[in-house]
Amino acid sequence: MTAAHNTIEPMDEASLLAGLEGVAPQQSGSVWMRPAEAIAAGLLVGIIALLLAGVVSRYVFSLPIVWIDEVASISFLWLAMLGSAMAVDRSEHLRLTLFVGMLPEKVQGLANTLALLLMALFLGVMLRPAYEYAIEESYITSAALNIPMSFRAAALPVGVGLMLILAVVNALKGSTLRQVAISVVVIAVVTMLLWLVGPGLKQIGNWNIPIFLVGFVALFLVLGVPIAFCFGLGTLAFLTFTTSVPVFVMIGRMDEGMSSIILLSVPIFVLLGCVLDATGMGRAIVEVLASLLGHVRAGMSYVLLGSMFLVSGISGSKVSDMATVAPALFPEMKRRGHRPPEMIALLATGAAMAETVPPSIVLIVLGSAAGVSIAGLFTSGFAIAMVLLLVLAILARWKARHESMAGVRRAPISVIKKAFLVAAPALVLPFLIRTAVGEGIATATEVSTIAVLYAMIIGATLYGGISLKKLYSMLVETAALSGAILMILGAASAMAWALTQTGFAAQLVQAVQGLPGGWMTFMGVTILIFMVLGCVLEGLPAIVLMAPIMFPVARSLGINDIHYSMVVVTAMNIGLMTPPIGIGFYIACKIGNVSPDEAMKAIWPYIGALMIGLLVIAAVPYFSTAFL
Template sequence: MSASVEEELALGGIETMAAPKRAEPWMRPVELLAALLLAVMMLTVLANVFFRYVLTKPLIWGDEVASISFIWMAMLGAALAVDRHEHLRLTLVVQKLSPAWRERAEVLGNMVVALFLLILLPVAYSYAYEESYVTSPALGLPMTVRAAALPVGIGLMALLAVIATVRGHSLKLVLGCAVLVAAVAGLLWLGKPWFASIGNWNLPIFLGLMVGLLLCMGVPIAFCFGLGTLTYLTLATRSPIFVMIGRIDEGMSSLVLLSVPVFVLLGCILDATGMGRAIVNFLGSMLGHVKAGMSYVLLGSMFLVSGISGSKVSDMATVAPALFPEMRRRGHSNAEMTALLATGAAMSDTVPPSIVLIVLGSAAGVSIAGLFTAGFVIALVLLVVLAILARWVARKEDMTGVRRLTMREVGRAGIVALPALILPFMIRGLVGEGVATATEVSAIAVVYAFIIGVVLYGGIPLGKIVPMLVETAAMAGAILLILGTASAMAWALTQSGFARDLMTVISGLPGGWGTFMAVSVLIFLILGCVLEGLPAIVLLAPIMFPMARQLGINDIHYSMVVVTAMNIGLMAPPIGIGFYIACKISGASPDAVMGRIWPYLAALLVGLAVIAAVPFISTALL
């Protein structure tokens, strides 16, 4: 996530709303404020660590300051993501349209986003006002100080969405789209009695068809979930929208999620200092002389680098430029290398600090320390099956002119890479052993990486620090808004009785936990193709995990299975979002890669089958 936004512009996959980095000059103060809040949050977390572990006197007000800074940073970051066109959306359908129809879809999308935000704005204001009656225990502040972030962020996003709707488009087009939106809204309102009479059939209408249609139109994922939930609650239930705001707040502001922007920042530091490249060079010095050696280096680099950045995009953007030239010289086709890169990214997403694992732990109530411990083992299983296939593919690799480096050269590369190599094991060790929380470890890791990067890896120019903080705030805001709206949608699904009905259906299937596991794999494979991992996790974790527990499936085992299935779906063409990101980063044709990736996906599915069938693999080290 720390990689530049352009690296995520994927042909037909998930894409940011491509445009200038900052469309509105008046948003510059918001950028600086978001960067300042991120810095305050970081410093508060570090102060908590110092007072708790060094002075053994916990900072009583620390969590409150961090929480207030966090929600304000998240909402301002979400507004920055609108301004910078960095909210994630699906473009598979929109890119197949003619330019004229694509423009119509863009205006319609911006218009429904603006309408959604304007409807939500007064409700968010009321929510913030109601919070004034609650006082924070440590600082004694009215909670409005914290909750006011919601109407401010929603108001900024609404203003930016309105500007995006009218700017650069003809008046005729804007008015035509406005009439269409008004007509559809009117028809839906007139149909309210009918919607109220059909009960849970509203779920596929609003949370299925409507969300799917908005996704196809290119509406950002966060707003698709929000619009689907808002229309469902308004037209098909008696639940007040006020509850939705509370769920969005809760979904965005869990203290566990403080580690998300910090690990995003860690990925930025990794990119800026070249720590990832040092790891790649060290592995290359050890394995580059053997057949399939560069493939091993690619997989090993993805494994280790992901343990620093927590981001698939950052991992691929770091590894590909360093290895592809030599692999190409040895006879690997661009399509073959991209297939290995994409499936290597799928393999590495269970390696801590995986943001997906952090979000899963928060959404499903699963121990993050346990997830981090098991994630290493699961990634190793997948690494082995991919390495076996890579060795077979490279059996005719051209090794002409390949020289084995001397021990002195390997040692020199190892010394350079050692400080970077320590970081992923430090993160896993501190969290896995319960020494510190994921949030505390993420803050420690940022300080460590920053100091090591400055001292040993060339440092970070002062002029890049503020843009790095702004980039982190915008990307974190986009992620957290998805989590907030997905949390509201998951609540609506649960309240409707969907979870109970689904449990009834699944419990009636033969085969017990094995059938449930197979159904879960299928569901998360499909969702992984259509959605990025975070919203899929937040949507289904509250529904699927209670069912898994009733069937006696260990939380950690089930987590490893669903995360692995989701990541395989993410890289599966022709829909998989991550597949197109990998193609964009490598510059390969998706059509060419599509023909070469299936054996690697099959290898991952074999690994997934082993992981699902043998719970001991996930729980051995717990």
């Protein structure tokens, strides 16, 4: 995500803003991966075309095409696995580098080699189960197409095999022979020790959870292993050395976690963010808000917050939102006397505020992982974002009490009209998305395809369009970014399954139900857990990992699913923007070209304002459920 202070970044600094969201990195893949890139781009286009055809046939001609979902599901798994392999090739899998960055340069090289070989170890162990899983699926026939499901499942061994080759090649290419030898010896010795103490580990039961699913995962994170593979390695070690459950089960759980039909909208919304960035539709929204509010005190702060709110409602990507808004507003804000650290603080917390505005990829993943209505999440998300927007706007107004207004004039009506006419097609999009999903007119997946088509047509006719070369590049980058996202979701799903199978979730329910204070105490625990996980893991893996455990507890205490979801997402995003580890904070610093040390001092009042908003949201369910 960002290399600032070596906190969290992709495995190559050239991919600085890639991370988990829709901003195209600058690094291209290996030449020999070009065929895979072309196939992935074609699959993405095919999925969008299929889903659009399904929408038209269902709503226009009242003739649903029953085989579309099956073809889309097959294509989606292949897209996920090829995209994940492309992310390995481009070094775009997210990892934590805070601790590796503290090491001497030579030791950093050893840690990077060890991380790559640990990735290769996981992939090497999973290759045979993936192949066996594909063979098992050949005995199952799809309902509509009447073909063996191995056509779909074959994506798993192909993707795992590609990633294995790429991880080994990257390890050998970027390391000395000594670093490789030391890494291999360390891995072999630790594996042998675990095998020797395995019988004793099986005797201690659920105490293995903090050892493997917390301790080992934390150790891998510290070593700089990409987050997806941290979850995979921790779960693999847990199942191998402490249970009799075959590793084969992991592949099925990963498949289930990364290929749910609901998640089809993830790569499409990532592509939508790229389209909006390329066409300048997001900038048009910023300009119309600036013409309306720029002349009032704290006006540019209001414009920044309002832009984050509206642009987020189109792209669903925090990185894309911040990269669109900051360059358009920061020069004028500086002229009015705003200090850069204050601007970064407002940008970062504004991105956290806007996370619940549809179409939020986090909300889509949460709905899939926790079985919560996405239409309900989208409806509630607007109201929750408004609460957070209000507290940030109040603080911004107080901060701007000494703002220099010299030379600031109200924009002429003619300028406002022109800006509004230019931005109107873009302004329609977030409300189109929210209304279509919230009113049950279409699913999030269907709306995402309509939104992409709308943005492409409007972008081509009113905003200059996108060249075919640029479009192909965007498709390839979307595939790689989506693969990185989906690999994390798959590995986190396997780890969450392992946690629930131990009976830990049931024990947690009993423990929480015995706490004084009832549901309010549980809300406090939830806020703490997801703020910490938001700092370290980013939103998507934290949700997939914890949702199967936390939501049953919330339901047992009578907490509404939508209310609880809003608290979870808000807490997680405050953690995401909270220094010294919060990944989103460093993204904002990089985009605004401000030292994290300076911005860190300025952001705390804004974090405090968000915390006030979060406590209000947690204590008053009405804000989350009023419009359901």
